[in-house]
Amino acid sequence: MADQCDLCLLGLIILSSLLTGTSGVDENVFISSGENVRLSCNNDLSDCNSTRWIYYNRFRHSAAVALIADGIKKKETERHERLSLGSDCSLNIKNVTKEDPGLYICKQFVNGEQVIDADVNLHVLHVSVSSSSSSSSSSSSQTEISPGRSVTLSCQLYSFAGFSCDYWVRSVGLHLLWVNQTGVDLTTDSRYQILFSSDHCIITLTTTLLNEDDNREWRCQLTLRNQLKTSVRYTVKYSASETEVSVTAGSLFRVIVIIVEMAVFAAPTVILLQIICARRAGRKDSEEIDMPTILQ
Ligand SMILES: *[C@@H]1O[C@H](CO)[C@@H](O)[C@H](O)[C@H]1NC(C)=O
Numbered sequence: 001m002a003d004q005c006d007l008c009l010l011g012l013i014i015l016s017s018l019l020t021g022t023s024g025v026d027e028n029v030f031i032s033s034g035e036n037v038r039l040s041c042n043n044d045l046s047d048c049n050s051t052r053w054i055y056y057n058r059f060r061h062s063a064a065v066a067l068i069a070d071g072i073k074k075k076e077t078e079r080h081e082r083l084s085l086g087s088d089c090s091l092n093i094k095n096v097t098k099e100d101p102g103l104y105i106c107k108q109f110v111n112g113e114q115v116i117d118a119d120v121n122l123h124v125l126h127v128s129v130s131s132s133s134s135s136s137s138s139s140s141s142q143t144e145i146s147p148g149r150s151v152t153l154s155c156q157l158y159s160f161a162g163f164s165c166d167y168w169v170r171s172v173g174l175h176l177l178w179v180n181q182t183g184v185d186l187t188t189d190s191r192y193q194i195l196f197s198s199d200h201c202i203i204t205l206t207t208t209l210l211n212e213d214d215n216r217e218w219r220c221q222l223t224l225r226n227q228l229k230t231s232v233r234y235t236v237k238y239s240a241s242e243t244e245v246s247v248t249a250g251s252l253f254r255v256i257v258i259i260v261e262m263a264v265f266a267a268p269t270v271i272l273l274q275i276i277c278a279r280r281a282g283r284k285d286s287e288e289i290d291m292p293t294i295l296q
């Protein structure tokens with residue numbers, strides 16, 4: 001019930017912000033992860049003593065969280081180190097993360113009476129990278145990868161709970177796209193597979209890396225009614241050793257040798273440990289432990 005009310009409230013806030021356009025009361029701010037952002041309180045008071053900043057995102061907390069109260073930063077919030085109160089009572093967030101999206105509410109009081117109530121919806125664009133050579137993904141702007149590998153860049157817009165990307169795409173003109181350094185939409189180039197899902201507000205770019213891709217830059221852009229709101233850059237970086245075939249072959253050989261040695265010497269120990277663990281866990285049906293195929 002409470003959730004439904006919250007959703008209605010959010011819906012109204014968003015709707016009113018859309019209808020009123022730039023009323024300055026409700027605002028949507030789009031930013032990329034890693035950047036700094038300033039959320040305005042639309043303040044016209046001479047000091048920030050009464051300023052209260054409240055954060056709400058149902059994905060993360062069941063209730064609203066006070067970040068700033070009586071102009072003083074709350075120490076106990078997990079990200080208080082990245083927050084500060086500007087001289088105009090704005091809320092500054094350093095190094096925005098994909099956990100930061102949500103509704104930020106600024107309230108100010110004069111003689112105990114609320115005079116300001118500004119709502120800012122923060123949306124965060126974030127790129128994560130996965131390469132076919134490993135199952136792990138990293139989200140740095142640069143990652144160690146090599147030619148011949150397939151790489152997938154996932155660019156996702158993170159928002160508050162209840163945000164409908166689909167609605168924003170159809171009715172507000174939200175658009176995510178991957179472009180190259182000269183700003184050309186990469187869907188026009190057949191070497192890239194580009195998929196957009198409005199369910200998760202994500203656009204993925206998949207391509208097989210070429211030798212000449214070293215230092216190549218791809219950008220994920222978020223536009224609203226054809227206006228650029230924010231973008232994330234991704235730069236391809238090959239490590240020196242991996243681009244040299246001989247070194248790759250050499251290190252590959254060494255890795256195989258080490259794996260075989262490990263298997264020969266470590267396998268009995270591993271099996272022993274597994275038997276001990278199985279007994280400890282009281283499992284009577286401990287499954288047959290096969291010798292590693294590499295030893296057969
Ligand atoms: C409000 O802030 C001013 C400085 O901006 C300070 O001089 C004053 O004492 C503060 N008032 C209260 C009630 O804390």
Ligand SMILES: *[C@@H]1O[C@H](CO)[C@@H](O)[C@H](O)[C@H]1NC(C)=O
Pocket residue numbers: 034095097
């Ligand atoms: C920003 O945050 C990320 C993790 O979210 C961290 O890896 C990085 O070092 C931070 N950058 C700065 C400048 O604090």
Ligand SMILES: *[C@@H]1O[C@H](CO)[C@@H](O)[C@H](O)[C@H]1NC(C)=O
Pocket residue numbers: 180181182183184188189
């Ligand atoms: C961007 O893509 C267009 C079309 O594929 C191409 O003509 C142009 O050279 C590319 N620019 C860069 C810097 O890769």
